[in-house]
Amino acid sequence: MRLNPQGQATVITVGTLANQHAYLEDGASDVVGVIDVNSPITALSASGPGGTCIFPDWPYLGGVLWYSPAGLGGEVSIGQVADRFSVSSSNPSLADLSVLSWQINGPTSVNYILTDNNKVHGQLTDSFIAGVLAALAAAFFVEAAKGAVDKGAETETEVPAPVGPSYADRHPVLTGAIVLAAVVAVFRRRR
Amino acid sequence: MIYLILTAASGWFAFVMFDASAPQQRPTGNDVTPNMLLLTSQRTVAVNVIVKYYRWYQSTAEGLTYGPEAGSLPIGVREVQLQFLNGKPDSTLQYSVLLGRNGAENNPVGQQNEQVFSGSRAGLIPLIA
Numbered sequence: 592m593r594l595n596p597q598g599q600a601t602v603i604t605v606g607t608l609a610n611q612h613a614y615l616e617d618g619a620s621d622v623v624g625v626i627d628v629n630s631p632i633t634a635l636s637a638s639g640p641g642g643t644c645i646f647p648d649w650p651y652l653g654g655v656l657w658y659s660p661a662g663l664g665g666e667v668s669i670g671q672v673a674d675r676f677s678v679s680s681s682n683p684s685l686a687d688l689s690v691l692s693w694q695i696n697g698p699t700s701v702n703y704i705l706t707d708n709n710k711v712h713g714q715l716t717d718s719f720i721a722g723v724l725a726a727l728a729a730a731f732f733v734e735a736a737k738g739a740v741d742k743g744a745e746t747e748t749e750v751p752a753p754v755g756p757s758y759a760d761r762h763p764v765l766t767g768a769i770v771l772a773a774v775v776a777v778f779r780r781r782r
Numbered sequence: 783m784i785y786l787i788l789t790a791a792s793g794w795f796a797f798v799m800f801d802a803s804a805p806q807q808r809p810t811g812n813d814v815t816p817n818m819l820l821l822t823s824q825r826t827v828a829v830n831v832i833v834k835y836y837r838w839y840q841s842t843a844e845g846l847t848y849g850p851e852a853g854s855l856p857i858g859v860r861e862v863q864l865q866f867l868n869g870k871p872d873s874t875l876q877y878s879v880l881l882g883r884n885g886a887e888n889n890p891v892g893q894q895n896e897q898v899f900s901g902s903r904a905g906l907i908p909l910i911a
Contacts, residue, residue, distance in 0.1 A: 592877065598827075598869035602877070604898050605839050605846055605861045606887025611816060624815030625856045626833060626885065644821070655876055657821040661868065662828030669835045670851025691854070695831065700815055705854060724796035728789050735785035 619714060620679070620706040626667060627700040667701050668692040679704045727771060816885025822866065823876035830865040841891050860887060 594600045646652035669691035672678055678688045681703035685693070693701050820829050835852035839859045852858045862879065869875050881887065890898040 592866075592875050594866065594869040594871065594873050594875050596871045598867070598871045598873075600866045600869070600875060601863065602866075603846065603861060603863045603893040604879075604890050605841075605848075605859055606890030606898075607859050608835075608857065609886040609888045611856055611860075611885065623855060627815040627817045627883075628831065629817050629819055652878060655823050657823065657878065658825045658827070660820055660822060660829040661826050663820070663831070665829075665831035665833070667833045668851070669856055670853045673854045676854045702815055721796050721798075724792050728793035728796055731785045731789035731792060735789060738785060 618707075619710040620704055623703055623705050625669065625701040625703070628663065628665075628667075628695055629698050629700075663695065663697055665695040666692065667695060672705075675707060675709050677706050677708055679706055723771065730767075814883050817880070817882040818862075818885060819880040819882075820864070821878040821880065822869075824869050824873070827869045827875065828867045829877075830867065832861075832863040832865075834861045834863075835859070836861065845893060846891070 592600055592602065644657045646655075646657065672689050672691060678685065678691070681688070681691075681693075682701065683693050683699060685691070685703070691703065693699070695701075818831075818833075820831065822829065834848075835856045835858060837849035837852060837858040839849065839861070840847045846861075848861065849858070864877065864879070866875060866877065892898045
């Protein structure tokens with residue numbers, strides 16, 4: 592590549608990412624490693640004195656004395672964060688958490704934690720329903736215990752059959768459970 | 783008896799729901815950050831690197847055109863713009879971008895459709911011109 596009279600040049604390349612897959616397919620949040628600009632050359636085991644390397648056996652690279660950049664700066668940009676996501680932390684830090692764009696100054700590892708708000712909301716709902724069901728289980732257990740005690744008492748004294756009370760009056764917990772189950776089912780279906 | 787059955791059933795469903803509501807972290811997520819190593823053939827050269835992620839790109843005779851920005855995740859295509867400074871005036875500069883640890887690109891092209899060499903060695907893919 593030919594440098595201009597000021598000793599400058601610009602090149603642009605573009606390619607389809609081969610392995611940098613979409614994250615957050617499962618789970619509510621994940622650490623996203625974007626890129627690690629890890630010059631200088633001392634990162635390679637083959638580096639020589641003064642941050643140089645020859646790569647003698649590499650195709651395309653062999654025979655040239657390579658140097659790390661004397662200075663390194665720039666920018667990494669992904670774009671606007673979609674509404675359903677939120678960024679909880681980032682390295683380097685972001686001035687605006689809704690826009691993924693970082694300045695590079697020297698070797699930099701760019702990563703951030705992305706949270707899927709929809710999945711977080713779903714987990715909170717599941718947690719609430721689980722709490723309701725646990726309370727229901729406790730109530731059933733108490734009711735079962737009460738039934739066992741009542742049965743023991745009935746064997747000692749004959750009690751006349753109750754007249755008049757409705758099914759809901761006779762089985763308040765069971766009725767409540769059925770209503771609650773219906774509410775939970777409707778709630779989950781709406782999600 | 784029915785209450786015992788209901789106790790067991792609701793307890794089981796409560797457990798299932800608690801389990802579903804537990805925070806889940808993908809064990810196979812991007813636990814490796816892709817690497818980029820920049821090299822040049824002149825000691826004094828400084829590099830300004832601009833990396834942008836887009837949904838897609840199109841390569842035409844007029845040049846490269848890009849789709850919308852990737853958005854929330856680094857997916858799609860990656861544009862790498864390199865600005866070289868402080869080189870020897872009117873000289874020939876060689877540069878190389880080594881991409882590794884899952885940071886590879888398929889069929890990379892340069893501006894004006896020029897070829898970008900790529901290879902594979904020890905997990906690194908060099909782009910050199």
